[in-house]
Amino acid sequence: MKLIVGLGNPGKQYEKTRHNVGFRVIDALPQQPHVIYLKPDTFMNNSGTAVKAAMRYYKISLPDVLVVFDDKDLPLGTIRFRTKGSSGGHNGVQSIIDHLGSSQFARLKIGTAPADPNEVIHDTTDYVLGKFTKEEEQQLPDVIEQAAQKVKEWIRKTPTHPNV
Known part of the structure; x- marks a missing residue:
């Protein structure tokens, strides 16, 4: 059994924010046997x-x-896979590390940084809870599809471990 967790915040007001890109990837994935998709109904910091x-x-x-x-530190459209690591300052990931007592889980990061590398993010909270620009929103279907493909590849290539 596999557990794929898409991070985001519950509620209509957060649907199209940068912080909810994980939810959008989960929505793009087809149901599969032995795979559980989770969009936590807690807020991000309690994931x-x-x-x-x-x-x-x-x-x-x-x-x-x-x-x-x-x-928020990767350019929009950049997708990066890691088998383990720190939270990188992401409060949702830190919450998972804290609750599980381990950082030994796979993660797929989806870049949401501004297209303009000279643009400075002054308030991280406002930025991640902000909506994508029209131009960014037009790029998102391709980004979400690429991320969904990476998830499917991980499911296919990663052996399932005995249940605990």
């Missing part, structure tokens, strides 16, 4: 609560978890 509960309920091992989330 670890939902992830830990889902892992416990479905008896999923840590190596069978993939977390998909926004990265």
